[in-house]
Amino acid sequence: MPYPVLPPDPPPVIRSVPGDLNADTIAISNHEVPEYASAEAIETFETFAVSSKLLTPLLANHPLVHQSETWADSLGEPLEIGLPTTEPSTPTQFAPQTADTRSQEDALGQTGVPTAEFAPTPSEPFSSAVPAAAFPELNSELYFATSALDSGGGTMQVAAEEDGTDAAPLPGSELLVPPLIPDASPPDEPSETLLETTPLDRPGDTPDSPLDNVPGTAPDAVPPPPAPVDPIAAQDVIELDADRQTYNEQQQVFQADGNVELRFRGAVLNSDRLFVNIPNRIAVAEGNAILTRGEQVLQGDRIEYNLVQNQGLIQNARGELFLPSIADDTAADAPSAGATEPLPPFQVIQGLPGLSFGLNTPNQLSGSARTQGQLSRLRYEADDIEFMGAVWQASNVRITNDPFSPPELELRSNRVTVTPLGPGRTEIRARNPRLVFDQGFSLPLLQERLVIDNRERNPGLFSIGFDERDRGGLFIERGFDFTIGNVGLLTLTPQILVQRGFDEGFGNLDSYGLIARLTANPTPTTAVRANAIFTTLDLGDFEDTFRGSLRVQQQVVANHTLSLEYSYRDRLFNGSLGFQNVQSSLGLVVTSPNVPLGNTGINLNYQAGVQLINANANNARLNDPDIIDLLNFNEDGSRDNNRIDLARYQVSAALNRFFPLWSGTPLPRTPDQGLRYTPEPVVPFLGLNIGARGVLSAYSNGETQSVFTGSIGISGQFGQFSRPFLDYTGFSLAYSYNAVGGETPFDFDRVNDIQVLSLGLTQQIYGPFRLGIRSTLYLESQTDRENDADTTFTLEYSRRTYSISVSYSPQRQSGAIGFRINDFNWVGDPGPFSTGLGAASELDGRRIPGD
Incomplete structure (x- = not known):
């Protein structure tokens, strides 16, 4: 039962904020090291850009290279790295060490030296010779950027950018590169770095990583060249914020702990702890893990996420689906607008029309069941979810439209697949689905596929x-x-x-x-x-x-x-004349939208059309010579029917305005107050509605009919529909008068009723049950009428998330059963299905589930 007045639309509460790169960006070229190579963390206080052109002179003049004999005892045997032997067009010259280069070296520290990234064999940790074939030519640069935080945390950004201007190394040259060590400061004054590196000469101390169990992430003794990966665009940046970040050089894995937030290609991954495998770009988040892409939210105890392929697995999952934008949010080039904003506290913003099933009114032409409207936002829980781009598959699933817990209405299934079919269209396939009402009554569904959109x-x-x-x-x-x-x-x-x-x-x-x-x-x-x-x-x-x-x-x-x-x-249906058949009709109609007339509050709509019509002649004029000439007679003077054929030209226009007389205050949007029995809080009101309509019809036989209708009515509703007994009364009362000029040759558009009184009453009986009656009384008619009134009785069972209604019309000899699923919109985290009402809080801008 729609309410005559709903609260105004709320202002937007979620705004888009672009995710920009951190200003402190350091570029370290990896053109001349394997693709799976990486560098140790850099403690930055200023910004430096080190291109591959500078790496060779830097290494040639680096103090650690010249002091290899001094460090020999601590470093062991030097590592021999064979470089490609491609003959350059112009030999590369080593630049002399100057004050500028020394200042850059001092700022970079020992961690600015690129290192060979591979796992040595245990027998010879640092004396293996790597052939030149292990160094493939790369056309991208890998950026590492860090910025110091007051709390000692940092921000890391990793990206790739094409650059084909690197100088080639000297033919047959070899570099002696020591392992990465902290800054060469005395032991009693250790250097602190944002990313702590596990030395390669201590493989036994390497901590275990969850990535060891992810296929394709465990390092071999001597890792082979990685599988080809599609080049990442320059704007594809991995941004990582955390309280503490460390880097495992042997496994090439970054680890972040505490208030972790990773951003990449429009996706935001929050967790208590995060591991990122740089070569394969696979992230594993543990502890309060939340993956957000646009309006789509996935939460779980553990999330495995392939950053490039947009695939992953979530354990003990729960989250939200925003169906209208799921295809755009899960696209590879989805923007990250609004992704870095703090999550607001949980709040239900607005109840929406939702999805209705069944026969909507007792006088439907087809008499068939239909689905109208759409659902936009759902939340879910599952044992695990596997997502591959925009397609999601989950096991042991619970889905609900209810923003509160425990849900009133759930769809439960052993296996569910969600597939976007296009803008605003989503397919949900469920194995052995069933509807569960109020955590008790279960109703098996006979259909395993449902497409949700705005189609019938x-x-x-x-x-x-x-x-x-x-x-x-x-x-x-x-x-x-x-x-x-x-x-x-x-x-x-x-x-x-x-x-x-x-x-x-x-x-x-x-x-x-x-x-x-x-x-x-x-x-x-x-x-x-x-x-x-x-x-x-x-x-x-x-x-x-x-x-x-x-x-x-x-x-x-x-x-x-x-x-x-x-x-x-x-x-x-033509009022007191009852149902009328139009045998055939062909025509064109132009219809306008509702047009507000300035700030007057008056709305205008109009239409114009032309039609070729075959229908029954005006029953009151069957003896009129003008009508008899239009009838079709047999040779014996009889006729099979009273149908005539004419063209009709028609224009109409309508004006209406609603005058609010009084309005009350709705209850809060909570499950025990304003949203106890309805999807939207009831707003008590009293209002006056005035309308006027004019219709002019001209027929091809030269006749015309003009009708001017004036109406005035009052409507209102009282109560809040939140208490269990007699807490809602809705009513409407309207009077209309038809001024008719001329006559129509047809029966279906004949205006027989001059004065009409319409009334409606809806009353809460007990709890969610409401009884309604809607009747039209024909006070004055031009000729004898078939019906004195047109009445429809309705019984409704109304809940926050759904409603069931039964209606019947004695005059139309038809009835209907309807089922409606309501739609909601909310912000924040509603929490799990099994606890409380759900809540969300903010902690340093992080999303915290309301457990």
Whole structure:
């Protein structure tokens, strides 16, 4: 039951902040060392850029190289590194050592010297000769950047950039490179570095790393050249913030501890501890691990993440899915906008229309079940999740739309796969799915595939309806979807006419029906809708049992819509005259959007169209000579029907304005107050609505009909719908008067009702149960009428996350059962399913799960 007034849309609470590189950036070329090589950490107080052109003269004049004999006792045998023997066009000259080069050396310290990155054999730790073939030519530079923090932490950035201007080494030259050691200061004054390196001559002291168990990350005795990796663009930067960072040179693994945050290609990875394998670019996060890509949030005890391939595995996972943007957020080039902002405290921002299933109103033309609306944000828990780009697979899954815990409504499945199908379209496949209500009642689902978007779809479950006029009473149905490329959807809905089957037998084709519905969007501004309805499969009386329609809509200038429409046996409800059939109609209609008239609060909408119509003639004018001339007679003077063929030209315009008289204060968005029985807090109000509409119709026989309608009404609602008894009353009362000029030759658009009174009342009975009645009373009519009133009764079971409603109309002899899943939007961390209401806090800008 929609509320007449909802609170205004809240302002945006999440803004985008680009992730820029740290200003302190040091470039160390690896053009002449293996791709899996890296350098020890650098304690930076200023910024230096060291290109490969400077590495050879720096090494030639480096004090440690000239003092190799002094360090011989501590360093052991020198390491012989064979360089490529490619003959350069111009021999490289060693630059003399100057004051500038010495200052750079002093600033860089011993850690600025590149080292051979490989694991030596235990028998000869530092006396192996590496052939020149172990040094592949590279076209990228590896950046390491650190900046000192007040707390002693640091920021590391790793990136790659193309550079093909490096000077080649001298043919056959060899370098004697000592192992990396701390700054050459006295032992009683040790040098502190941001990244602590495990010396290569102490392999036994190397700590264990979780990356040892990740395939492809354990080092061999002499690591082979790594598998080719796609070059990383210059803007692809690994940014790492942590309280403490260390580097294991043997395993080529960075370790970060305490308030860790890693950013790469739009992804943000937070954890208590993080390991990053530089050659394979694999990260392993442990302890309160959270991976965020745009609006997608994945949390777990442990996350293994391939930074380049955007693949990973999460253990004991939970998180959030924002379905409208999942395809963009998980793209390889997804921006990191807003990723570095602190997570705000948990708060439900707004309840949204959600997803509705079933027969929406008792006078639906098709009488078929349908799914309308969409879900945008879901949260989930799973034993583990494996994600490969935009596709997610999870085991032992719980999914809910409820932002609070424990959830009112859950989808549970042994195996779930989430696949984006395009912008705003997401497919969810679940093995043996079931709905669980309030942690108790479980309802198995008959469909394992659900596509969530804003298209009308079948609800998956079978639906129950009632249509005495066309289907003989009670019927059940179930739809099946068939995707047509990426633009179309075909839905076939078989129907079992239960009441007719008991009367005539289920072996009769007359006891079954079928509905076929096609929806397609060939372009972003074009929509195609087609329906074929068989109220019986006995085609002997096809003309009276088949209904169909085709509509092609195209967005044109100024948000207007141009529609090409064709219908066969369209059924319309015309007030006190009841249902009227239009045998066929073909035409064009232009419809405007709602146009606000300045700041007056008045809204204008209008439309114009032309149609070729075959329909029953005005029943009150069957003896009129002008109508008799239009009827089709047989040779014997009789006629089979009262249908006539004419063209109709029509224009209409409407103005309306709502005047708020009083408005109350909604309750907070908490599960025990404002969101106890509804997805949005009830806002008590009282308001006045005034409207006017004018319609002018001209027919090809020269006749015209003009109708001016004025209406005034009052509506309101009282109570908060949060207490268990009589805490909600909604009502509406409206009066309209029709001034009619001229006469129409048709019966379906004849205005028979002059004065009409409409009223509605919805009352909470107890807890989530509400009873509603909506009635239209025809106070004055021009001729005899078929109905004095049109009334619909509704019983609703309303909860925060879902609602179930049953409605019936005696005059229309039809009823419906509807099921709605509500949608929510929130910020912050709702917490796990099993504890409390969920919470989130901030600690130094880090996301902390509300456990």
